[in-house]
Amino acid sequence: MWIYGMYELDEDLYPVFADTGHEHPETYKYLDYLESVLGPIKRVKADFTARIEKKRQYVQEHWPRKLTADVPGRWWTDAEEAGEAPDWEPEDKLSEHTAGLWTWLPAEKGMTDKEAADVVERALSALHPTGIPFLDLCIWKGRFPSTKARFCTEFLKVRVIEEQVYDPILAEGWDIVSWQGVRAEESPARAKLPEREDGDGFSIYRPLIHWTADDVFAMHRKHGIDPNPLYKLGMGRVGCMPCINCNKAELFEIARRFPKEIARVAEWERIVKMASKRQAATFFPTARNMPEGIDGWVEWSKTVRGGKQYDLLKAIEFDNVPACSSAYGLCE
Numbered sequence: 001m002w003i004y005g006m007y008e009l010d011e012d013l014y015p016v017f018a019d020t021g022h023e024h025p026e027t028y029k030y031l032d033y034l035e036s037v038l039g040p041i042k043r044v045k046a047d048f049t050a051r052i053e054k055k056r057q058y059v060q061e062h063w064p065r066k067l068t069a070d071v072p073g074r075w076w077t078d079a080e081e082a083g084e085a086p087d088w089e090p091e092d093k094l095s096e097h098t099a100g101l102w103t104w105l106p107a108e109k110g111m112t113d114k115e116a117a118d119v120v121e122r123a124l125s126a127l128h129p130t131g132i133p134f135l136d137l138c139i140w141k142g143r144f145p146s147t148k149a150r151f152c153t154e155f156l157k158v159r160v161i162e163e164q165v166y167d168p169i170l171a172e173g174w175d176i177v178s179w180q181g182v183r184a185e186e187s188p189a190r191a192k193l194p195e196r197e198d199g200d201g202f203s204i205y206r207p208l209i210h211w212t213a214d215d216v217f218a219m220h221r222k223h224g225i226d227p228n229p230l231y232k233l234g235m236g237r238v239g240c241m242p243c244i245n246c247n248k249a250e251l252f253e254i255a256r257r258f259p260k261e262i263a264r265v266a267e268w269e270r271i272v273k274m275a276s277k278r279q280a281a282t283f284f285p286t287a288r289n290m291p292e293g294i295d296g297w298v299e300w301s302k303t304v305r306g307g308k309q310y311d312l313l314k315a316i317e318f319d320n321v322p323a324c325s326s327a328y329g330l331c332e
């Protein structure tokens with residue numbers, strides 16, 4: 001969850017929540033609780049209706065020809081899948097700036113007319129907006145974001161806040177200070193962020209950047225504010241459920257406690273796969289010798305020795321979920 005704030009001249013703070021549609025139900029309840037004790041929170045979410053409609057047209061007009069043509073080996077970017085021409089094409093697609101954004105696709109033989117028509121029909125049946133931002137983004141792109149192509153943050157949080165919150169405020173002539181609740185300890189990338197910097201037309205302030213997790217929960221206690229209950233249910237983070245960045249232990253914890261969230265993502269994989277030109281899309285990238293899809297990754301989360309061996313203790317742990325446990329010691 002990202003909370004941004006804007007100072008008016010009287011220094012009132014306006015919290016904003018960018019809803020990805022991929023949050024745990026407890027997080028939505030927690031937002032209601034926060035509003036009841038702290039006041040209104042502006043909720044914004046991205047809308048991909050127009051983009052999906054544009055892609056429908058692109059699929060109808062171009063996919064039959066593209067799918068039946070023999071294709072030489074080439075570099076590919078997801079902008080192509082979404083029916084948009086890539087807006088730039090670097091010479092070195094393996095440089096540190098472009099790695100992960102471009103994929104080398106080997107030469108392919110074109111499909112028959114019938115095979116191509118089936119792919120187009122399946123894609124068109126999936127290319128309908130659902131109103132769930134994360135899912136609609138993936139339907140439009142024909143793929144899920146990944147740790148290397150992390151377009152989810154940009155499309156579901158950054159752009160939507162700029163368009164729906166910042167732009168109208170700036171148009172009225174106000175200055176904006178965006179308060180971002182990130183901490184240096186959360187990741188190596190966040191550790192590099194400064195406390196203050198200039199954004200695009202606004203300034204950024206990160207008041208918690210040097211705080212520890214204990215500092216955060218101590219501040220909750222000081223002001224009598226409950227933390228998100230997911231922190232007492234083994235979660236180390238409470239953003240998307242699961243986040244594309246989640247590690248093995250986090251996936252294990254999510255899968256044993258919240259199987260409905262895993263089932264939801266498995267269903268999303270089925271839909272996004274249909275919308276994909278390659279008829280393949282998984283939430284986490286498919287690895288060698290792994291079953292496809294999130295269910296395969298959940299099985300892997302129960303293993304040790306790099307996935308080579310099931311761990312009996314982990315299997316027992318998976319089925320015996322403690323009612324209360326916290327990575328931050330909140331249950332004691």
Ligand code: SF4
Pocket residue numbers: 020145150152153156239240242243244245
């Ligand atoms: S999946 Fe992770 S990185 Fe992507 S928007 Fe959600 S929390 Fe952010």
